[in-house]
Amino acid sequence: MPLLNSTIMRLNEITSQIENKSALTSENEFLIKQIFREINETYSYQIGDSTLKELALFVNSHIRTTDILGRWEAEEFILILPETSKEQAQITAEHLKESIYNYDFKDLTTYITCSFGVVDYEQNEDIDSVIRRSSKALFHAKSSGKNCVKVG
Secondary structure, three states: EEEEEHHHHHHHEEEHHHHHOOOOOOOOEEEEEEOHHHHHHHHOHHHHHHHHHHHHHHHHHOOOOOOOEEEEEEEEEEEEEEOOHHHHHHHHHHHHHHHHHHHHOOOOOOOEEEEEEEEOOOOOOOOOHHHHHHHHHHHHHHHOOOOOOOOO
């Protein structure tokens, strides 16, 4: 799958740059979002996988060419928004949340809800710390209910 391989390569490049502290300033933002497990449990893993691919294509069509989206864990994605303020990252997450909710996914008879954890890169921070903070913000968003954005 060329799109996935390209995204993985870009995520690896950004991760390397983050670790080298050469790519980021305090104006770079990170989002992690999750698609809930109900799709696999309600429909099937095959439909869940095709829906995840459709979701990735949908999100890619709603972000800037400089933004980087990649699948992070089973039902999680990471979205890196370079040169973006925390306020703009939150607006982007809210827009994506609403757009995804209102999108008609081809294999589903229901809507998809997504939770977002938004954090910003802090100067001299390592990638593991950024990911931990974004995961914590995501956990807080999921704990607050479905279709939620929380800034960490």
